Amino acid sequence: MRYDHEPDDHDLGLAHDLTVMGAMMARRRALKWFAGVGTAAVVAGCGGSEDDAVAVVSSTTATPTPTPTPSAGTSAACIADPTETNGPYPADGTNTSSGATSNALTTSGILRSDLRASFISSSTVATGVQLTLTLKVVNVNATCAALSGYAVYIWMCDRSGNYSLYTAATESYLRGVQVTDANGEVTFTMIVPGCYSGRWPHIHFEVFSSLTAATSGRYAVLVSQLALPSAVCTAIYADTATYPGSATNFARISLSSDNVFGDNTAAQIAQQTPTLTGSPTAGYTGSAIIGIAR
Template identity: 70%
Template structure:
């Protein structure tokens, strides 16, 4: 599936939501969203990792951090910033979006997204205050499934792999999810938005920061070697690099380093962590 994006220009249209997630009311990427319904496999494969990534660091309130760069929300945010057929797609206003385990759909089905499990901890810090943790902020995380499809858009009947959590006293949120697939034209990634509070996390237009996480190069090769679970990712990955990706290619080495989570092998899948720097 061809999903090409232009850097930092939010789409104002996409195709085929047609579910209960399309509700009336209430970045810049452009592309064409598909409208075909995908078949979701519910059996959970058990991949065997062949590399051992570096250990997951613990959170710190001091040290080195930089402000994360603003990136496109892309065409599939479901945050109230784009529409289809005259309706606004906004999962942020749907009961159930605040959750830690984002693998199940929560709107019109209960389908669970399958793939390599990832327990991801994000630590939000203030780059203007010696990397002090920011508590009480809301973080919205979303990404594609193992086939490269996005719920509410190219997987229109599903609402999985989207969720919001509020940072604790350590500035941390934790999501249980899966490793995202690699689709044509993009480096494997996850999207996130940061809001000043849960009450403000009702539309992407309120976000203090919209950015993306880049999946690690070595781990991409390991995960996508399981072609039964990720059937098209290895082929798609061979056609893109961080240097030519239309989102990450203009970032500095320091920005890419902070945007790339650190992974460690776990009993089931991986644990991962990443620092998010915000200027407050």
């Protein structure tokens, strides 16, 4: 068939029509993108090439906000403290001293935060490097939730390695009970205990589910011990006048050879060792977590 005029676009066949339709659709998509990027993007793209327009659209793509990384020391991880012996000098009603049952837990005055003075038949104040220690009692079966209303009984030897009510029979210092607050915490003021032969420097403690339950060591939900940090002990025991014999005894013992801490895991030892800051002259302040499976 012969045409009497120049062919129009729609006379060039299907292949040509598809090409034209594709170009029109691409143009519409581009216009739709520009409409979505706002006036600023369109103005920035005016007068530029098609590549420039694409660049403007790309530059407005939102950048995902990175997830903050928890800072060091914010982990709430905890483990259950191991059960340890309450030793020969607990004064919790579970043993005797000089033939008499020794139970400081039923004695008036045991509920206190400053443990340095005797409170029964003497008013002697234990001397040595001051230590203020905060203990946080948590439930390891409830994501380390604080346990409030629990009673914590702690005791330790004096700077010469003697225990009140036993080897220092007339004294009642360095023993006391506190009840955990809403944060599961109790704070005691005491002294850094001395190091006696055969044991790593330590602090004894028992935890009871309530103050009412703290009338006998038999009701404790946990009996355990805290290990003093090595560097702190080395610094303090260098003063042999204040801590006679401690430096020599400490040099002969290690955590691995200690008959209480020696079979514990590294994780258990880490939790049983309080974090302390200070100096022998200014005293020390620190804290430790006590994990209980409830």
